[in-house]
Amino acid sequence: MTTSWWEPAQGGAGPRPYVDIGGPAGDRDPVAASSATSGVRPYLITQGRARPNDTSLRLEAQVSTTDDGARSLSRLAYERHDIVVLCHDPQSIAELAARLHLHLGVARVLVGDLVEAGLLAVRHPEDARHRVQIIERVIRGLQAIS
């Protein structure tokens, strides 16, 4: 498949393009729409696990595809495949969940598995040591917004 069906529909989707899960498909891509309403129970996808093995995985943790991950695409299917494709562009677990119409908990379990398998790399949020400097940076960044 050459088209990026997982990308959000361009234009006309309004400010909350992912909010219409389960509603009428509207102008959304039919593939994405059907995957969003497949009726598969979320935890079937994760074999019943509600928590990742690595419970330190935060919702904002940045996930990116490793070289191994890029090479392994042909072996992957469904959600795992889509996650590894999407993470060529590093993004948070929360963003992945929204883009793939997965529950947050499910996305976190799948990401945890793929990290363990070496197909994804994670950049965790900074620990408390640099908190003051980071807060100062965020203040400056916000103040620059006009």
Place this chain on the structure above:
Amino acid sequence: MDSKPSADVPVRRPPLPVKIVIAGGFGVGKTTAVAQISETPVLTTEAPITEVAAEVDRTGLVPDKTTTTVALDFGTVAIDDEVKLYLFGTPGQDRFGFMWHDLTVGALGALVIVDTSRLDDCYPAVDYFERTGLPFLVAVNLFDGRLAHELEDVRWALDLSDDTPVVTFDARDRASVRDTLVTLLRRSLAMASATGV
């Protein structure tokens, strides 16, 4: 720069993520505030609420365990070439108690948006942030540009400490949302400096 397709670039260095939580009752203006400041369209994801009973101590108010979901709206702001700010908006209701830990762990702070006509909607969020020591600010959303109660009344009604900021803001106004976040972060900065980390 941020949204470029990456077919030609195998892997970019991921940003350093930081987050602020935006709490408040339904329809109080959380998503509006996130949308004003976010550089990306507000995304929505669903978080299952199946572990409710475990972490909520107001047992009388907790419903039976269910498998319903709650929508989590969020947006992002690129702070500089490395730091990326996530703003997570969440309904601050009792029965969503279990999500608080996952949502708030490591957060820089929390904005509690209140509608003074439904002040009790924000009690669970305020309780939680006070208990866990997360820096927070109470922002009274000025519906119709009018303030129904004095800010000191709000402080009294919520039994807030003197150093918890209470401000008014307009969730529909970008500059107002920005300034409110900066006020929150100054509070976070003061608390972080005081603890010497």
